[in-house]
Amino acid sequence: MKVLLINPNQFKNPPVIPIGLEYLATILRNNGHEVEILDLCFSENPKQEIKNVLYDKKFNLIGVTIRNIDSCIYFNNEFFLKDIRTIIQYLKKYEIPIVLGGSGFSASPKEILEYMNADLGIIGPGEEAILKLINDLLESKVNYKILDGWKLGINKDHIFYRGKDFDYSKYIDKDGILGFETQKGCSNSCTFCIEAKTKHHLKEIENVVEEIKYLIKQGYDHFHLCDSEFNLNLEYSINFCKAIIENNLRMKWALYMKPTPYNEDLFKFLKKSSAYLITLSINSDKKEQSLNNYTLNDVKSIIEYCKKYKIRLSIDLLIGAPDEPKESIEEMINFLKINRPDSVGVSFYYRIIKITDLGKTILEREDLRKNLSRKIMKNDDFLNPLFFNQINLEYVKDLIGNDALFKIEGFEKTVNYQRV
Numbered sequence: 001m002k003v004l005l006i007n008p009n010q011f012k013n014p015p016v017i018p019i020g021l022e023y024l025a026t027i028l029r030n031n032g033h034e035v036e037i038l039d040l041c042f043s044e045n046p047k048q049e050i051k052n053v054l055y056d057k058k059f060n061l062i063g064v065t066i067r068n069i070d071s072c073i074y075f076n077n078e079f080f081l082k083d084i085r086t087i088i089q090y091l092k093k094y095e096i097p098i099v100l101g102g103s104g105f106s107a108s109p110k111e112i113l114e115y116m117n118a119d120l121g122i123i124g125p126g127e128e129a130i131l132k133l134i135n136d137l138l139e140s141k142v143n144y145k146i147l148d149g150w151k152l153g154i155n156k157d158h159i160f161y162r163g164k165d166f167d168y169s170k171y172i173d174k175d176g177i178l179g180f181e182t183q184k185g186c187s188n189s190c191t192f193c194i195e196a197k198t199k200h201h202l203k204e205i206e207n208v209v210e211e212i213k214y215l216i217k218q219g220y221d222h223f224h225l226c227d228s229e230f231n232l233n234l235e236y237s238i239n240f241c242k243a244i245i246e247n248n249l250r251m252k253w254a255l256y257m258k259p260t261p262y263n264e265d266l267f268k269f270l271k272k273s274s275a276y277l278i279t280l281s282i283n284s285d286k287k288e289q290s291l292n293n294y295t296l297n298d299v300k301s302i303i304e305y306c307k308k309y310k311i312r313l314s315i316d317l318l319i320g321a322p323d324e325p326k327e328s329i330e331e332m333i334n335f336l337k338i339n340r341p342d343s344v345g346v347s348f349y350y351r352i353i354k355i356t357d358l359g360k361t362i363l364e365r366e367d368l369r370k371n372l373s374r375k376i377m378k379n380d381d382f383l384n385p386l387f388f389n390q391i392n393l394e395y396v397k398d399l400i401g402n403d404a405l406f407k408i409e410g411f412e413k414t415v416n417y418q419r420v
Helices: 021-032 046-055 082-092 103-107 109-116 126-140 168-173 205-217 236-247 264-271 287-293 296-307 326-339 359-366 367-370 391-402
Strands: 002-005 034-039 060-067 098-101 119-122 146-148 179-180 222-224 250-256 275-283 312-318 343-347 406-408
Touching: 002 021, 002 046, 021 034, 021 060, 021 391, 034 046, 034 343, 046 082, 060 082, 082 109, 082 367, 098 103, 098 109, 103 109, 103 119, 109 119, 109 146, 119 126, 126 146, 146 326, 179 205, 179 406, 205 236, 236 264, 264 275, 264 296, 275 287, 275 296, 296 312, 296 326, 326 391, 359 367, 391 406
Parallel strands: 002 034, 002 060, 060 098, 098 119, 119 146, 179 222, 222 250, 250 275, 275 312, 312 343, 343 406
Antiparallel strands: none
């Protein structure tokens, strides 16, 4: 089968290389399919570029990735689906089946499929799912609209040799960096997150190392891990760091972590493997902390280990959860002022997605709806950005004061690796 994969994401603060499409292309080619990728990130005329590709080439399937529904931040929020729908509508005239995927699609699959008027969709990991979808299309066995990639899992035997489908230089020139994955899914229980409690799949460490080696041979040495959280499995995380060290990979890399599990060895081997930046996601709400098995003592230990091993630490902090008292918010801000990581990005608007525990709570509790950024309409699909907020901007500014440690998310268009 001949497949066209399209990246419609034109958000550039910073631009993000669509690693998921690279993984899909590798899997498809390894299984005998022809693949072409159309990257519209820097396009000034997406319709013309689509026309140029489809003018004299016959494709059997078009895959479109949706990375995010919107920018997920309340202040200066950007809604992405409208522009993507324009692209989908233009593609429809070619009468080729269109399948949607990506993390943004997985957040609200039924709603996005209907909004886009696309044919099919894949939730979660797409590598095995796209192969099943194609086989079902070839055998006329497609009796579904949405395929669940979490149930199909991943093939751990694949090595992803990448770097030929995208012009990385365009991304790097705009402060983008290359990514890689060691795992998919997340065992966390954050009430607001679309990836919470998804099935956890670990990749074979030696295969990830080979993928990175291949990229390094092409001249790239700066990477950002694309896992939800690196330390879901502590033994695996440490062994991955050891593999980087043992293979003498000349690189620097940044990663996301959750507060537990950890030990000193994790930070020791992160440093030896040339990890230079950790982004740690935490919440001031005690209930959220309890759900994810950590306390401020754990956060304090992580800050201390990062300082000891000279790894920069950025904290993504959410405050003002439903029913959270102001005392716990103030305790967290004061704690960070005293213990001082390298930076703290503060968010106090919760993006509401229908499939999350928080989304379900909002639908069940009328008393919380007075704190929403807009009214919930009849049959609301939650695609039009909807936020919960119970504290105001002035209160947060007063808490932070003039401390340069803190940044309120949404006012400055940068990410953590650009800040520290």
